[in-house]
Amino acid sequence: MQFDRRQLLGGLAATPLAGLIPGSAFAQKAGINYWHHFTSTTEFKGLERVMALFKAKFPDIAVTQENIPNPEYMSKMTAAVVANARPDTCMVVAERAGDLVAMGGLTDVTARIKAWSRFGEYPAQAWQGSTVGGKIYGIPAFTFVNWMYYRKDWFAEKGIAPPKTFAEFLEASIKVTDPSKNRFGFSLRGGAGGQSWVVDLIEAWGSPIVVDGKMAIDKKKATEAVAFYAELLTKHKVVPTSAPNDGYRQIMEAFKTGQTAMVMHHTGSLTEIQAALKPEQFGTLPIPAGPAARIARVTYLFNGISNPAKLDAAMRWIEFWAEPEPAIAFLEETGYFPSSPKVAQDERITKNPIYGAAVETTTFGRLPPMFVGYAGWSETVVLPEFQKVLVGRQTAEQAVDAMMKGLEAALR
Amino acid sequence: MAVVDHAGRVRPTPRRSWLGAIADLSETRYWAYWLLVPALVLILAVVLYPTVWGIGLSFREMRLNRLDLGTGFVGLKHYRALVEDPIFWLSLQNTVIWTVTACVGELLLGLAVALLLNREQRGFRVAAVLILLPWFLPNVVAGHMWALMLDPRLGVVNDLLVKVGILSTYKAWFADPNWAMAAALLVEIWHGFPFFALLLLAGLKAIPQDLYEAAAIDGAGPLTRFRYVTLPQLKTIIVASVVLRVISLVNSPDILLILTGGGPGRSTMVLSLYAFLKVNKEFNFGYGSALAVVLFVLLMVFSYLYVRLANVMKD
Numbered sequence: 001m002q003f004d005r006r007q008l009l010g011g012l013a014a015t016p017l018a019g020l021i022p023g024s025a026f027a028q029k030a031g032i033n034y035w036h037h038f039t040s041t042t043e044f045k046g047l048e049r050v051m052a053l054f055k056a057k058f059p060d061i062a063v064t065q066e067n068i069p070n071p072e073y074m075s076k077m078t079a080a081v082v083a084n085a086r087p088d089t090c091m092v093v094a095e096r097a098g099d100l101v102a103m104g105g106l107t108d109v110t111a112r113i114k115a116w117s118r119f120g121e122y123p124a125q126a127w128q129g130s131t132v133g134g135k136i137y138g139i140p141a142f143t144f145v146n147w148m149y150y151r152k153d154w155f156a157e158k159g160i161a162p163p164k165t166f167a168e169f170l171e172a173s174i175k176v177t178d179p180s181k182n183r184f185g186f187s188l189r190g191g192a193g194g195q196s197w198v199v200d201l202i203e204a205w206g207s208p209i210v211v212d213g214k215m216a217i218d219k220k221k222a223t224e225a226v227a228f229y230a231e232l233l234t235k236h237k238v239v240p241t242s243a244p245n246d247g248y249r250q251i252m253e254a255f256k257t258g259q260t261a262m263v264m265h266h267t268g269s270l271t272e273i274q275a276a277l278k279p280e281q282f283g284t285l286p287i288p289a290g291p292a293a294r295i296a297r298v299t300y301l302f303n304g305i306s307n308p309a310k311l312d313a314a315m316r317w318i319e320f321w322a323e324p325e326p327a328i329a330f331l332e333e334t335g336y337f338p339s340s341p342k343v344a345q346d347e348r349i350t351k352n353p354i355y356g357a358a359v360e361t362t363t364f365g366r367l368p369p370m371f372v373g374y375a376g377w378s379e380t381v382v383l384p385e386f387q388k389v390l391v392g393r394q395t396a397e398q399a400v401d402a403m404m405k406g407l408e409a410a411l412r
Numbered sequence: 413m414a415v416v417d418h419a420g421r422v423r424p425t426p427r428r429s430w431l432g433a434i435a436d437l438s439e440t441r442y443w444a445y446w447l448l449v450p451a452l453v454l455i456l457a458v459v460l461y462p463t464v465w466g467i468g469l470s471f472r473e474m475r476l477n478r479l480d481l482g483t484g485f486v487g488l489k490h491y492r493a494l495v496e497d498p499i500f501w502l503s504l505q506n507t508v509i510w511t512v513t514a515c516v517g518e519l520l521l522g523l524a525v526a527l528l529l530n531r532e533q534r535g536f537r538v539a540a541v542l543i544l545l546p547w548f549l550p551n552v553v554a555g556h557m558w559a560l561m562l563d564p565r566l567g568v569v570n571d572l573l574v575k576v577g578i579l580s581t582y583k584a585w586f587a588d589p590n591w592a593m594a595a596a597l598l599v600e601i602w603h604g605f606p607f608f609a610l611l612l613l614a615g616l617k618a619i620p621q622d623l624y625e626a627a628a629i630d631g632a633g634p635l636t637r638f639r640y641v642t643l644p645q646l647k648t649i650i651v652a653s654v655v656l657r658v659i660s661l662v663n664s665p666d667i668l669l670i671l672t673g674g675g676p677g678r679s680t681m682v683l684s685l686y687a688f689l690k691v692n693k694e695f696n697f698g699y700g701s702a703l704a705v706v707l708f709v710l711l712m713v714f715s716y717l718y719v720r721l722a723n724v725m726k727d
Contacts, residue, residue: 075692078695102479103695192673241584242564242565244587250563253566254565376694376695376696377694379689380694385677390676391588391589391679393677
């Protein structure tokens with residue numbers, strides 16, 4: 001069979017129209033896309049398993065996942081909102097919810113979620129992370145619980161008890177630091193992502209951040225907190241000198257390769273640590289208590305709907321993450337806590353001592369600050385101002401002054 | 413309109429096809445302008461409109477996470493804030509240091525490499541391709557690669573420097589504000605010099621051999637030939653490539669974003685990175701646009717003065 005050029009061009013032009021023919025294969029499957037910022041192999045394996053389970057249960061809904069690196073996630077979401085090219089569904093961490101809702105990046109699904117059969121299974125706190133202005137914008141998919149890893153073998157070697165307060169933490173850091181062995185007490189995250197720990201310490205020293213939408217930092221307490229944290233490098237020298245530029249990768253490598261004795265992160269990094277160290281080499285601890293409070297974040301990472309064009313299919317997908325089967329599959333691959341307390345009663349969690357610190361933290365842990373502008377303020381003001389203290393270019397007091405000024409500007 | 417046929421009957425004018433109308437139009441003096449219309453529309457849509465819109469944004473309130481503030485006209489508010497913003501001035505200073513050092517370093521290294529590769533030696537063609545490799549690497553890849561090479565724990569650079577006795581212990585290059593900019597510049601110069609090498613090599617190949625022969629007859633040595641033949645012949649290429657490279661260096665913060673994020677303590681913050689952070693972290697499009705407009709104006713002024721200065725020297 002031969003075609004002339006006119007027939008060929010006509011055929012090509014008609015091809016897209018074929019999708020509009022009722023009953024054709026194009027029309028049968030609802031396709032939705034899902035933006036996320038998973039990075040590790042284990043996370044991808046977990047995602048693949050959840051997607052496979054979803055496909056088996058909902059064969060008519062095709063999910064396409066798209067990975068956006070976490071540092072660029074908000075840039076990409078911003079661009080998508082501005083260009084009106086939002087994804088159907090997307091992953092959201094609680095501290096970004098305010099900004100995303102404010103820019104119109106998330107769809108209010110309050111009515112749908114309240115009518116959902118599993119709504120009552122969650123504690124009120126679980127919904128706070130996805131609630132902005134009284135409206136719910138997503139369903140918790142899994143939970144990150146902040147905790148601390150420590151070198152059990154080094155602590156035993158030095159006869160040190162695991163620290164419960166930051167005073168004990170400092171004492172342990174000093175004892176375990178041995179420059180001749182290139183050993184340091186703690187992996188301080190002074191680079192990308194380190195800002196949240198500074199904010200946590202400020203709260204642990206008794207200073208609020210924002211009250212009733214107004215800047216509420218207590219200068220004296222915040223200064224003490226910043227000074228304590230920075231002096232780990234500048235005075236006590238119990239952290240690697242690279243601390244002012246160390247991000248996630250650097251602090252984890254330092255701990256895994258035997259350069260540091262303690263590192264603070266969340267339950268999400270457990271599989272990585274387990275792959276690098278033997279069970280007798282490391283343990284987990286709740287974050288130490290400050291002089292005024294014990295601050296550890298329990299972050300519900302939720303899935304929301306950005307573009308409501310395919311609302312039904314999108315709801316099926318974000319609801320599915322809370323089902324026991326995918327939640328346990330995801331836990332098995334990643335070690336991430338299920339968001340539903342009912343699913344979290346699984347004996348693979350409750351009977352595993354390594355999760356003890358996380359289970360304990362869920363009893364006092366709190367959500368990260370969630371005011372609009374928090375992400376920008378913490379990243380572009382708190383972090384660089386703290387770095388300046390770390391590198392000796394300003395005092396803790398000057399840093400707190402700049403943080404207070406920056407916060408007032410962000411809230412104005 | 414009507415026409416009269418040879419028998420004297422009046423007939424209506426036959427309808428002309430659109431091709432015929434175009435053919436008629438092509439005979440007029442306006443045809444050239446019509447041919448420019450598609451290109452003009454494209455330029456207006458993808459160049460002029462976004463630029464004008466971006467400039468307009470700098471005079472409006474536009475905080476994507478504070479839509480309650482509205483998006484109204486705020487006049488010079490962002491520009492006034494910018495003048496009083498110490499981070500702006502620090503970033504401006506860093507931008508000048510970053511751009512001038514990187515551009516001069518890349519130009520000198522590129523020129524040296526181009527002169528070397530201009531010799532007809534065995535294996536130089538392969539070397540020419542190899543030397544271009546850094547330029548082929550995307551900034552993101554180059555940035556991550558060097559971040560690893562300069563890493564204070566695993567980096568090969570520290571390892572080598574310790575082994576040859578230059579350093580006593582591994583150094584955290586990007587954690588020290590006195591070294592962070594220098595280390596980032598090293599990466600940028602490594603990444604960018606092939607751009608100059610490639611263009612200058614093309615320029616060197618185009619210089620007529622007669623000029624060198626004539627200079628040699630006049631008793632000019634290698635340095636004199638370089639000064640009075642090579643450099644003047646390369647001048648146009650140098651001017652053009654410097655303008656292009658400066659624009660690229662000023663506008664692209666990606667290497668710094670990956671290596672230092674502007675830190676530690678904003679010691680490597682440049683204007684383009686500051687604008688990026690304002691827009692993408694604080695969602696303050698108005699202020700970010702004001703920063704971008706300042707960059708735009710600075711680049712226009714630089715390009716104008718630089719090209720003009722180059723022409724004056726030529727005259």
